[in-house]
Amino acid sequence: MIPRTIETPPADSAGGRGSQGNAASSITETMPQHLRNLATTDPTGVAMQEKRYGIWQPMTWQLYYQRVREFSSGLAELGVIRGDIVAVLGDNRPEWLIAELAAQTLGASVVGIYPTSIGDELTHILESSAARVVVAEDQEQVDKLLALKTAQEAAGLAFGIDTIVFYDPHGLEQYTDSILLDFTEVEARGARALATNSDWLDSQMSQGDVDDIAVICTTSGTTSKPKLAYLSHANLLSMAANLDSIDPITPNYRYVSILPFAWIGEQMLAVACGLLKGMAISFPEDASTQRADMREIGPDIMFAPPRIWESMLSEVQVRIDEAGKLKRAVFGWGYQISDRIAAEAASGRRAGTGLKMLGKLANLVATRPIREQLGLTRMKRCYTGGAPLGPDVFRFFHSIGVNLKQIYGQTEICGIAVVHRDDDISYTSVGTPIPGTEIRFSADHEILLRSSSVFRGYHRNPEATAEAVDTDGWLHTSDAGYLDEHGHLVVVDRLKDVKFAADSTMFSNAFIENKLKFSPYVEESVVFTDGAAVTAIITLDPSTVGAWAEHAKLPYTTYTDLAAKPEVFDLVAEEIVRANEDLSEAIRVSRFVLLHKQFDPDDDEITRTRKVRRSVIAQRYGPIIDALDSGAEDVTVDSTITYQDGTTLSREIPLRIYDLSTYTMPTDAARRQVWSGRK
Structure with missing residues (x-):
């Protein structure tokens, strides 16, 4: 294939596509400097709010800026200087952003660590970044760091962290370690x-340059340890400006922060877009209250990976089932x-007049109540990315009136390079390049991207940087894809995982896996195509399968018990047969096993962003994979259970292997509606 280049034309008044560099040239201030401007122009406006004890606690732009200045000065007292890296470990709270902006005020940068990180993953990021100051959320995170300190000192190693700053003191009152x-x-x-000396901090902020490193984001790490990617203020803010040119954000927009700030997606919208446009950020009280808090806030914009949208659909399915x-019938009519x-x-x-009138009634009695339950009533637009979203799920949200868009990007290009336009949605693509972004394809179908948002390199890894960005500034994504007949980008998979079927169809294991995951009953799937047949390991979605089992009056105790039920095998077999209908005969799944546990x-x-680590699966479940390929009818696996007190129990679990060549679709099998778990 001859490499192709698509350069987006200049933006027009209708929000058309822009040329490269149109936003980058307008980025003249750092993110702390944008915060200073907001504190001056809108001092009493709400910058963020956090729910505590059932009450929303607002923080104005002026107070936000004041706390950033004080914490920045405090970091300087701890020895943080320009060029240093400060690590932040914990859930999303105002203190997370205060620490980030404070470090950037001094010319330092921030590396975010997922709050669920433990062991080698935590050690890798701390040692790679050489952060001497870590801002940790609470007792749980402090305990992780102190355990690491104890282990390293016991091994005769120096603990590189000088200070651990915690922002939730509950449970830490009796801790006496001097670094806390x-x-x-x-x-x-x-x-x-x-x-006594505020001029010094003012001078530090004034010295800030848009090319300074603002954030160091970890890559997904699906095939190796995550790398640390340098993102400058210009990278992040030019991305925000280019996105805003097609999807405008106004200061009265509301955003609910539910995804980790360590992820580029949250840095992209909550931080960069939020500071550029003065958007208010809300923090739910707890993970269990997120949906209720979203209903209270009514966000205008949202970004979430496919698993969030899939879980929302699962919730709808359970409620409707x-x-x-009468309610099911009314919703079915309205949805249609x-x-x-x-x-x-x-x-x-455009819909005709009669259909529009029916649509208003359908919205009143069917789709608006669903949006209200999901907290999406005020939503102007929302995005999904990080992995493919099933066309049926994508279409469902549009059908209930949610302006959902697929995006494509990577940490190395600030999370977004391609997105759907409001008037140009395709359920099987990821859209077209945002203004300022060029796209081309190499001879082996690799997607290449170039824009002002391409990162500045990997931390302490010049070899990997040279492999990722060539001398002409093109980011080599290592993803394979192509443009469809409408000029939309279709992403196939990682380049190394792309294969060609006997009929020359380009596919990948992930392509088949995503087809299987379109089923509401399938949480994860891992497909194997190197053997004599196409086989799969399947994990169940416990909420939807559990609801189905309850409706079918099928008793069960644990996930393992549910996954072993013959009725559940038949349920999943029918879903796989349906998925096979959309695949060429050469790549249809013929054998599968329901795993006794969920992937963890x-x-x-x-990964922490729910991407399967294929190498780990291949090694850990090798006997299952061999049994799938050999034609065996079952396989026994060893499972170790760890209890809360640290004790373990090993047991053998027999797993049935289902051969679809012996499966016959019931003659009365009805195709399931996307909004229901029932037939």
């Missing part, structure tokens, strides 16, 4: 220093009408 310091104490120290016949309107819009056509990031089976 309360967040409020750092602010108090900073406030005292500012009282529990409803009475709304789906027709969404299909017309996706085809570039703590077991390194999936």
Whole structure:
């Protein structure tokens, strides 16, 4: 294939596509400098709010800026200087962003660590970044760091961290380790220093340059330990400006922060777009209250990986399946009408007057109540990325009136390079390049990207940097893809994983896996195509399969018990047969096994962003894979259970292997509606 280049034309008044560099040239201030401007122009406006004890606690732009200045001065008292790296470990709270902006004020940068990180993953990031100051959320995170300190000192190694600053003191009152310091104490120290010499901090902020490194984001790490990617203020803010040119954000927009700040997706919208446009950020009280808090706030914009949208659909399916016949019938009618309107819009056509009238009634009695339950009533637009989203799930949200868009990007290009436009949605693509972004394809179908948001390199890894970005500034994504007939980008998979079927169809294991995961009953799937047949390891979605089992009056105790039920095998077999209908005969799944457990990031089976680590799966479940390929009818695996008190129990679990060549679809099998777990 001859490499192709698509350069987006200049933006027009209708929000068209922009040329490369149009936003980058307008980025003249760092993120702390943007915060200073907001504190000056809108001092009493709400910058962020956090829910505590059931009450929303607002923070104005002026107070936000004041706390950033005090904490920044406090960090300077701890010895943080320009070029240093400060690590932040914990859930999303205002203190996370205060610490980030404070470090950047001094010319330092921040590396975020997922709050679920443990062991080697935590050690790798801390040692790679050489951070001497870590801002940790609470007792749980402090305990991880102190355990690491004890282990390294016992091994005769120096612990590289000088200070651990915690921002939730609950449970830490009796801790006496000298490296621990309360967040409020750092602010108090900073406030005292500012009282005698505030000019010094002002000069530090003024010295800030848009090319300074602002954030160091970890890559997904699906095939190796995550790398640390340098992202400058210009990288992040030019991305935000280019996205804003097609999807405008206004200061009255609301955003609910539910994803880790260590992930580029949250840095992309909550931080960069939030500071550029003055958008208010809300923090839910707890993971268990997120949905209720979203309903209270009514966000205008949202970004979430596919698993969030899939879980929302699963929630809808469970609720509707529990409803009475009349409510199910009303929703089914309303959804059918709304789906027709969404299909017309996706085809570039306008619904007729009669259909529009029916659509208003359908919205009133069917789709609006669903949006209200999901907290999406005010939503202007929302995005999904990080992995493919099933066309059926994608279409469902459009059918209930949610303007959901697929995006494509990587940490190395600030999370977004390609996105759908409001009037140009395709359920099987990721859209077209945002203004300022060029795209081309190498001879082996690799996607190449170039823009002002391409990162500045990997921390202490010049070899990997040279492999990622060539001398002409093109980012080599290592993903394979192509443009469809409408000029939309279709991403196939990682380049190394792309294969060609007997009929020359380009595919990958992940392509088949995503087809299987379109089923609401399948949480994860791992497909193997190197043997005599296409086989798969499947894990169940416990909520939807559990609801189905309850409706079918099928008793079960644990996930393992549910996965072993013959009725569940038949349920999943029918779903796989349906998925096979969309695949060429050469790549249809013929044998599968239902795993006795879900994949767990703590077991390194999936990443913190829910991407499967294929190498770990291949090694850990080798006997299952061999049995699938050999034609065996079952396989026995050893499973170790670790209890809360640390004791373990090993047991053997027999797993049945299902051969679809022996499966016959029931003659009365009805195709399941996307909004229901029932037939």
